[in-house]
Structure formats: structure tokens, C-alpha cells
Amino acid sequence: MSTTVALFRPAAAMTSEPTRPKATRAGGLVVISGPSGAGKSTVVRELLCQSQLPLARSVSATTRAPRPGEKVGVDYHFLTKEEFQRLREAGAFLEYKEVFGRGDWYGTLQSEVASGLGAGKWVILEIDVEGAMSVLAAHPDAVTIFIHCGSLEELERRLRQRNTESEASIQRRLEVARGELALQDRYTWQINNIDVDQSVHQICDILAREGMKE
Numbered sequence: 001m002s003t004t005v006a007l008f009r010p011a012a013a014m015t016s017e018p019t020r021p022k023a024t025r026a027g028g029l030v031v032i033s034g035p036s037g038a039g040k041s042t043v044v045r046e047l048l049c050q051s052q053l054p055l056a057r058s059v060s061a062t063t064r065a066p067r068p069g070e071k072v073g074v075d076y077h078f079l080t081k082e083e084f085q086r087l088r089e090a091g092a093f094l095e096y097k098e099v100f101g102r103g104d105w106y107g108t109l110q111s112e113v114a115s116g117l118g119a120g121k122w123v124i125l126e127i128d129v130e131g132a133m134s135v136l137a138a139h140p141d142a143v144t145i146f147i148h149c150g151s152l153e154e155l156e157r158r159l160r161q162r163n164t165e166s167e168a169s170i171q172r173r174l175e176v177a178r179g180e181l182a183l184q185d186r187y188t189w190q191i192n193n194i195d196v197d198q199s200v201h202q203i204c205d206i207l208a209r210e211g212m213k214e
Helices: 040-050 081-089 110-118 129-138 152-162 167-181 196-211
Strands: 028-033 055-057 093-099 104-109 122-126 143-148 189-192
Touching (some): 028 040, 028 110, 028 129, 028 196, 040 055, 040 122, 040 196, 081 093, 081 104, 093 110, 093 129, 110 122, 143 196, 152 167, 189 196
Parallel strands (some): 028 122, 055 122, 143 189
């Protein structure tokens, strides 16, 4: 089990981009997880926009149909179920899962990760806890970050504030979140996402520190 650090620096101190020593590590795999509604997708999006570090987001594959505005190869690699099955049988995925109730498959392609790592980048995987455990089995040196929002009560408040979820959907997400929160200590770093910019700065500091490791 990894050593867990809740917040390596108080949020109040994260008001500006810190001065960082030169990294000695040429990138690596970064796994970011957290309950739906905690804001991890927003944090990852801003991280990719704001950070001066060499980052690459791993684009997942899925069998679901594209949503309005989504771009092939940018948001997802959209595959048929037959294509996904062929790649799965060929061992092309680092991790994958089926979303029960909808029958759609999601997975992380080995090629996406290898390409970014080969270029010396920090490859960002935004995946669920189950997928993260599969990735760690293959990449035990991956940097793992769990993003949460402090409590289930706050998570419920944020989900309801969206005003896009049915009551059944909210309860289902909260139930999943309980299981995910129970495993948060498996992650090396934990961030309470109170403010998106602060969370981005914290991740940048984490990667700067990890980059100093031999």
C-alpha cells in the first residue's frame, strides 16, 4: 500500500505558482481518480491548459456513440463493440471495463500510454478506482492522485447543484462514491478540490517533487 499524504501543502498557501527545482525524472504515468461530482475532469482540463510541465492526456477508447461536440481522437477513440473486442483479445488495453446497465465498454490503450512515455511526458490517466488498481498492477511506480471534495455531503450538494441528475442517478453515484472513498488510501496523494486553480497548483507541485526522484 502506498504512503498517503492528504494535502502536502495547505490550500491557503497555494495562491501562486511555486518555484520548482529542475526535474531529473523524464515524465511518468499519472493516475487521477475521484468520485463523480468532485470536479476531477475540470481539474485535469485546467491542468493541461495551465501547466508548463510536459503533459499528455491519454485518450480513452469507448464503444458508446459520440455526444454532440465530441471529437474522434480528442475526447475518445470511438470504436465498435467488435473493434473493442478484437483489441481486448489482442492485449491492446492497459485497463478496461464495461459500464453495466448501458453495455458500453471503456478502456486505456497501451499505445496511448507508450507514446507519451516514450516522448518523456507525464501521461495523465483520468480513470476510476477499479481501473487505477489494474494500472498499478502493471505500473507500480505510477503517480496516483485521488481528488475528492471533503465529504459525501458536499459531493451530494455538488451533484444536486448540477440539476442534471435524476434522484436515482444521484443515489447511484453516491453509492459508487462510498466504495471509491473507501479505497482512497491506496493513492499516494489526495487532494480536497476546494478550488480548481489551487488543485492544479498542487498537482504541479506533486509532479515537480516526483520529477526529482531518481
